Amino acid sequence: MEEIFMGLFKEFKDDFSQAVNELVPGDVPEKEVEPKAQTADNLVVDTIGENVDVASELSKLDGLLEHVEEQPQETTVPRPTPSENFAEHTINTQKEEQIPQMNDIPQPVNTQPVNNNVLSGDVQDETSVITASTVLTGDLQSSGSFDIQGTINGNVMCNGKIVVTGTVNGNTNSSEFFADVAKVEGEIVSTGTVKIGAGSVIIGNISASSAVIAGAVKGDIDVQGPVVVDTSAVIMGNIKSRSVQINNGAVIEGFCSQTYADIDVQGLFEGK
Template structure:
């Protein structure tokens, strides 16, 4: 019995410290009726839990000032793919012959792919080196080196340099270097380059931000836009010639 008496006094003191000015009746209710009889452990634990909950509410109430410590915000967790996308570096960009921003091409390799005569390929072809087409391609052709066509191409082409030798091409020709259209070549499509020499037949517009030479055997059905143009005797041009890339301000010449 002395053990429970001491426990009662210690418990009352603890409650008094947590709740100043509070009475001891709640603590006495927990202990007084159980000192002389059998103790129901489950019941007493339940009562203690309820009492501690009431004490906690009083301590956390606005009447009792509390100090709250702000916790630093945890960084937002991101998935592996989001992190990978953020750290992914963009490929260097450059300007194409039309002045549009385009992805920079990898450096051209020394490899030279040859499509031999009698071979026909249906589908797009891409190479880091040069391509020589002696056969026939039905599809787009792109290479980082020189594209030489001596056969047939039915599709658009993109290269660092272009040369048509008695070729038959139906599609747009785009090169970042010089476009050379040899005698006997027929191109149905626009040509975009930095410089051009035309000795064959072209049905389409020619857009060159450098010089253009239209040779004696050339036949052009389309407009020519360039920095300068040289038309040799015997060439046939059906279209307009404009030196819009020239350094001369044409309007200022006629200013009065």
């Protein structure tokens, strides 16, 4: 009976020692682990003597248990996995980096043409003088008046009066227009009077409320009021006005029509 008990105890000790070695490799002395001898038939051979102190063996087991409990347990730290919020934040950041700033976007350039109508508002009591040695290229606008002694390559528009003693290559629009020994190549529009002095050359149509022509005009004249054609005037174009006065010596190559007259000329001949 004692031999059976010792055999069972030996097998229990060997199995427990092997389990301890697997848990704590290298910490248990090799002499405390009894090797298991195997034969060709895989049979366990009892290598322990008959005289075994059971209390001593149990005390060894208690020491082994205490040794195992004192070993620090390895903790496995889980690797962080990217969350959906982190992935979305990364994608949104990349999209924001691809969006150009508003400052890098080129702004549209205003290419609207200059309005040729008279500027709105009152006439300012100031005159812009373009000296004889000045050549300007571009349109001019003012709420006052212009005194053009030099050369303007562009349209001129103002609320006041335009006085030209130089050259204007462009259209003009003003409340009054006066040319004296000047050259204007463009249309002249005025809400008031247009005066073309002797020695001036105008190539373009003239529209005004009244006109006095003493220079050379190549173009049609459309005036709501009276037109005076002086002795030195040369006109190549039609004259449409309320009334016309042609002084002796003036040259007109065109038709004169009092379209704006108060008299019904056609009615005078009806029923006759």
